[in-house]
Amino acid sequence: MNEPPARVRVTGPPRRRTPLARTREVDAETPLGALYLGSLLREQLWLAARTLATLVLGLGVLPVLFVLAPGLTDVQVLGLPLAWLLLGVLAYPFLVLLGWRYLRRAERNEDAFVELMEAGRGPGPAPRRGGRR
Amino acid sequence: MRPDLDAAPGIIALVLVSVATLAIGTYGLRFSRTTSDFMVASRTVRPRMNASAISGEYLSAASFLGVAGLLLTFGADMLWYPVGWTAGYLVLLTLVAAPLRRSGAYTLPDFAEARLDSQTVRRACSLLVVGIGWLYLLPQFQGAGITLASAVGGPTWLGSLVVASVVLVNVISGGMRSITLVQAFQYWLKLTALLVPAAVLLVVWSGDGRPGAGPDAVHAGASRSLSWSSPLAESGSMGLYLTYSLIIATFLGTMGLPHVVVRFYTNPDGRAARRTTLVVLVLIGVFYMVPPVYGALGRVYAAELAASGRSDALVLELPRLMLPGLGGDLLTGLVVGGAFAAFLSTSSGLAIAVAGVLSQDVTGRAYAGRRLGGVAAFRVGAVLAVVVPAVVSLSESEVGVATTVGLAFAVSASTFCPLLLLGIWWRGLTAAGAVAGLAAGGLGSGLAAVLTLFPGWADGWVEILLRRPAAWSVPLSFLVMVAVSRATRRSAPLHVRRFMVRLHTPEVVDLDRG
Numbered sequence: 268m269n270e271p272p273a274r275v276r277v278t279g280p281p282r283r284r285t286p287l288a289r290t291r292e293v294d295a296e297t298p299l300g301a302l303y304l305g306s307l308l309r310e311q312l313w314l315a316a317r318t319l320a321t322l323v324l325g326l327g328v329l330p331v332l333f334v335l336a337p338g339l340t341d342v343q344v345l346g347l348p349l350a351w352l353l354l355g356v357l358a359y360p361f362l363v364l365l366g367w368r369y370l371r372r373a374e375r376n377e378d379a380f381v382e383l384m385e386a387g388r389g390p391g392p393a394p395r396r397g398g399r400r
Numbered sequence: 401m402r403p404d405l406d407a408a409p410g411i412i413a414l415v416l417v418s419v420a421t422l423a424i425g426t427y428g429l430r431f432s433r434t435t436s437d438f439m440v441a442s443r444t445v446r447p448r449m450n451a452s453a454i455s456g457e458y459l460s461a462a463s464f465l466g467v468a469g470l471l472l473t474f475g476a477d478m479l480w481y482p483v484g485w486t487a488g489y490l491v492l493l494t495l496v497a498a499p500l501r502r503s504g505a506y507t508l509p510d511f512a513e514a515r516l517d518s519q520t521v522r523r524a525c526s527l528l529v530v531g532i533g534w535l536y537l538l539p540q541f542q543g544a545g546i547t548l549a550s551a552v553g554g555p556t557w558l559g560s561l562v563v564a565s566v567v568l569v570n571v572i573s574g575g576m577r578s579i580t581l582v583q584a585f586q587y588w589l590k591l592t593a594l595l596v597p598a599a600v601l602l603v604v605w606s607g608d609g610r611p612g613a614g615p616d617a618v619h620a621g622a623s624r625s626l627s628w629s630s631p632l633a634e635s636g637s638m639g640l641y642l643t644y645s646l647i648i649a650t651f652l653g654t655m656g657l658p659h660v661v662v663r664f665y666t667n668p669d670g671r672a673a674r675r676t677t678l679v680v681l682v683l684i685g686v687f688y689m690v691p692p693v694y695g696a697l698g699r700v701y702a703a704e705l706a707a708s709g710r711s712d713a714l715v716l717e718l719p720r721l722m723l724p725g726l727g728g729d730l731l732t733g734l735v736v737g738g739a740f741a742a743f744l745s746t747s748s749g750l751a752i753a754v755a756g757v758l759s760q761d762v763t764g765r766a767y768a769g770r771r772l773g774g775v776a777a778f779r780v781g782a783v784l785a786v787v788v789p790a791v792v793s794l795s796e797s798e799v800g801v802a803t804t805v806g807l808a809f810a811v812s813a814s815t816f817c818p819l820l821l822l823g824i825w826w827r828g829l830t831a832a833g834a835v836a837g838l839a840a841g842g843l844g845s846g847l848a849a850v851l852t853l854f855p856g857w858a859d860g861w862v863e864i865l866l867r868r869p870a871a872w873s874v875p876l877s878f879l880v881m882v883a884v885s886r887a888t889r890r891s892a893p894l895h896v897r898r899f900m901v902r903l904h905t906p907e908v909v910d911l912d913r914g
Contacts, residue, residue: 270887293905294912296897304897307903312825315494322490326483330643333631340630354479355692359685362490366681369494370674377671377906384909 289384303383310376318369325361329353409733410551417737418566418591421744424582447672453580454663456587456741458485458680458750459687460536461543462805464590464742467688469711472694472702475813476631477643478695482688484650486681490657493677498670499824500661501902507756508661508816515823517893518831524838526761528815529658530785531846532808533754535746536657537789539804543712545793547629551714551736557794563740564790567747571755571782580666586745591687593738596888597719597731598693604722611700638864641871646806649870653809656816659749662756669907694718715739747786754785806868807849814841814873818881823905826882827896835887841877 292300333339333350342349347356463482470478505511509525512518537538541560548559570582605611632639654660668674698705698714701721705711716739719731758781763772772780815838822829822837865872885892893899895914902913 290909290911293901301897304901304904308825308900311904318494319491322487326487326648330632330640332645334640348476350476350629350631351479351692351696354476354483354631356689358479358483359486359689362486363678363681363685366490366493368677369490370678373494373498373674374671381906381909384911 289386293384303380307376307380311373314369314372314376320364321365322362325365326358407552409729410414410548410736413733413737414548414552414562414740416742417740418562421566421570421582421741424585447667447676447679449580449584450663450666450672450676451683452587454583454660454676454680455683456583456585456590456745457588457659457663458684459742460746461540461547461739461742462562463688463691464594464739465543465547465712465715466805467691467713468694468698469705471692472698473706473711476629479631479692480643480646481650482691482836484647485654486606486684486688487651488654489677489681489684491651492660493674493681496655496820497664497673497677499821501664501667501673502670502903502905502907503899504902505649506662506665507753507760508656509757509761512819512823512834515893515896515899516829516831516834517895518834521831521834521838523761524835525816525819526757528811528838528842529757530754531759532656532812533658534789534792535752535804535811536659536808537750537754537786538793540743540747540750540792541790544711544740544747547716547736547739547743551716551732551739560790560793563743563747564786567751568782568786570744570748571751571786572779583745586741587683587687589619589741590738590745591683591690593734593741594687594690594715597735598690600727600731601697601718601722602693605697605700608899631822633898638861642868643866645868645871648874649806649810649813649868651813652817653811653813653870655820656812657808658753658757659746661816662753663749671906675822677840680742690864691715694719697722729883751782751785755779755781757781758784798844807845807852810845810849810868810870810873811842812875813870818873818877822878822881822885827900828885828892829881829891830888830891831893832888832891833881833883836884837881838879838882841873844873844876848873 289300289303293303294300329350339349344352453640463485467478467482470481500511503514505513505514508529509522512525513522513569541564543561545556548554548562549556552559664673664676667676674680694715698711698718702714702718705714705717715735716732719735720728722728723731755778759774759777763777763780763784818837818841820835823834852863852866898912898914901911905911905913
């Protein structure tokens with residue numbers, strides 16, 4: 268008689284705990300929650316850095332430029348000295364444009380974060396909608 | 401001169417602006433009932449209204465009168481002032497606006513305390529808010545005195561007294577809610593008062609056959625070695641340093657001005673705070689395109705003002721110089737009204753900010769077992785906030801208006817800018833680091849400026865470095881803050897991660913914000 272093969276216990280990998288709502292991950296300061304928050308922070312900071320870098324490139328280099336090329340002082344555009352046109356008129360639409368682009372992208376980043384948080388809503392305490400837009 | 405007749409349009413404009421300001425303030429009073437109403441208008445101000453109010457508050461006499469005068473005297477390098485004052489809002493928008501609103505604090509000291517959990521940092525910030533506020537109020541009152549003396553006649557102290565009284569009555573009666581309306585009204589008043597005369601004067605200039613600057617228009621600043629069309633203060637590396645230091649002070653100083661920051665708490669949420677800032681950028685950008693017109697026309701028609709050192713009066717006197725008769729009188733009335741509105745709105749905003757801090761940290765405290773209520777404490781704080789600089793402005797008038805305003809920006813950039821940026825974006829900031837950085841930046845920039853007020857003992861590079869300290873004092877403050885925070889890493893507040901959630905996540909997400 269053949270002995271039946273010894274029983275082998277078959278187990279799966281240890282079962283994960285029930286997934287938390289993503290907002291609870293952030294609340295509980297789990298590594299995953301920290302990752303969510305960190306990615307939002309990095310996105311926003313990187314966006315701000317790019318905006319301000321454009322500001323520096325657009326306006327901040329002007330003094331150096333006028334030192335390197337003193338001839339620019341005498342250039343006239345539309346009857347105005349170049350420096351007056353750049354700093355007296357064009358600087359302002361430039362600033363508003365940068366601000367507008369920043370605002371749109373910053374809100375988009377936040378919308379993505381909201382979506383991320385709400386897409387992963389699992390079991391957990393019923394969310395209370397706090398705050399207003 | 402016909403002083404009695406000349407004064408008429410100015411006096412009428414002055415009375416009208418004061419009456420309108422007080423009337424709108426009284427209208428607002430009907431809605432101001434709670435402490436929250438007084439301090440942050442219960443956070444119900446919509447972006448467009450709030451942006452008008454912020455702009456109305458921000459455009460001080462330095463913007464309304466000073467820029468045109470500086471342009472007349474020194475030329476294009478002075479364009480950096482208005483550009484920097486506007487760009488400051490872009491920096492504010494990208495790095496500070498939304499998180500600051502989301503922090504949920506009333507004032508800068510509140511923010512510092514909430515972030516760092518430390519009474520010491522709170523006190524250091526209160527001290528700085530009151531210091532910067534008084535520093536900024538002083539030239540407003542002084543400038544008002546000088547302006548009214550030149551536009552209306554009468555002694556200099558009278559103008560300071562009038563502005564101080566109107567501000568005090570307004571702030572005490574209505575607080576922030578009524579002030580929001582008043583400030584919004586004053587932005588549009590100031591824009592009209594500057595834009596309409598500029599347009600008329602441009603037409604006059606065209607009618608005259610578009611004359612260029614006469615031979616006597618050669619700039620009065622004899623020491624200047626560069627032409628009027630250069631965006632640099634002086635030639636060589638010193639000019640480069642001066643220009644960049646000015647850029648740093650204005651770009652980074654705006655976010656720390658107490659009367660600017662306090663406005664962000666009146667937004668309903670972080671997104672509204674951002675949108676408000678963008679509208680502000682538009683509003684003050686439009687405004688700042690106008691003063692160069694006065695500067696350029698002044699070069700043609702009023703060169704003697706620069707020569708005689710009275711260039712600050714350019715905006716007030718140009719209409720009559722170019723347009724004799726009734727037209728000139730009407731325009732003069734308009735610009736005097738605008739200038740007066742500029743003094744009133746900036747001083748009111750500063751008084752509110754300083755009064756808010758004083759009422760929380762000084763007048764609202766219990767003394768000998770007795771304690772003032774919230775609104776009463778705010779009112780006593782307002783009296784202190786206004787009376788102290790008003791008295792100083794009466795007694796001593798040697799300090800130049802532009803010097804003091806520049807000093808306020810440099811101190812703000814060297815203290816609150818590092819505190820806000822590191823507090824918002826870097827988890828590693830500690831209370832000890834913040835205090836050390838505030839002390840280093842504040843003492844450095846403050847000391848440099850005080851030494852500048854007594855000229856003659858330094859020259860060359862030393863004088864240049866002291867005249868515009870921001871380029872070294874701002875990095876110094878950042879460095880000290882980071883270095884000391886690193887050294888005291890263990891004392892970092894425990895709730896910092898939770899606080900970051902509060903600062904950076906949109907309010908609609910349901911999260912625990914501490």
